[in-house]
Structure formats: structure tokens, C-alpha cells
Amino acid sequence: MAIREEDILSYSFFQYGTPFFGSFQGKNYRIARDPLKNVFFDSDPHKNDGATFEVTVWEGMNNFATTKSQKETKHFSFTPEGRLEVIAWLNECGDRELNEEEMKNNGKN
Secondary structure: OOOOHHHOOOHHHHOOOOOEEEEEOOEEEEEEEEOOOOOOOOOOOOOOOOOEEEEEEEEOOOOOOOOOOOOEEEEEEOOHHHHHHHHHHHHHHHHHHHHHHHHHHHHHO
């Protein structure tokens, strides 16, 4: 099973400056516009110049602010295409988690 495009809110959602949180394959994630700023109603055609999607992945039961788990963060272009790259990377992280779990389980047999 994989994260699908419809599982992540639309590109325009992130222009409101609100992060999106989720979990997949034992990992938690946070996707946000960086800088975290509401630009949805800004008419400046350059409002997203230099902005990125900041995606952070971590393990454990704690939320983003309180986790003591190591966080892995990556940036992608803040474009509709960049959003698709975010989804692909999250799926790679989930696959990596599954592969590590399989290796642990195979070692126990």
C-alpha cells in the first residue's frame, strides 16, 4: 500500500501556511510550506519564489513538537510537481521502513 495523491491535501492548502500531518508504515510526517506563511490571498506573483515544501519524518508515538526521535527533513520545490515529489519520497521512506522490518523478522527465524 502506498500514499496516493488524494491522501495529501491539495497544493493550494499549503498556501494557507498550515502544516499537514499524517502517518504511514510506522512513520509520522509533517508537510509544510517553508517559510510557514499564509500567502493564499497575496496577489504578488512572486509570493512563492524561494518557498519550498519542508517534509519531516519521524518514528514513535509522540507528536512533531515533543518527539525525541530523530527527525529526517527534506525540502522540495513549492510547486504542484514538488508536491508529487513529496508523495514519492514519503513512499520511499515507508518502503525503507518495511524493508528494515522484514530484515529484523527474517533474522529472528
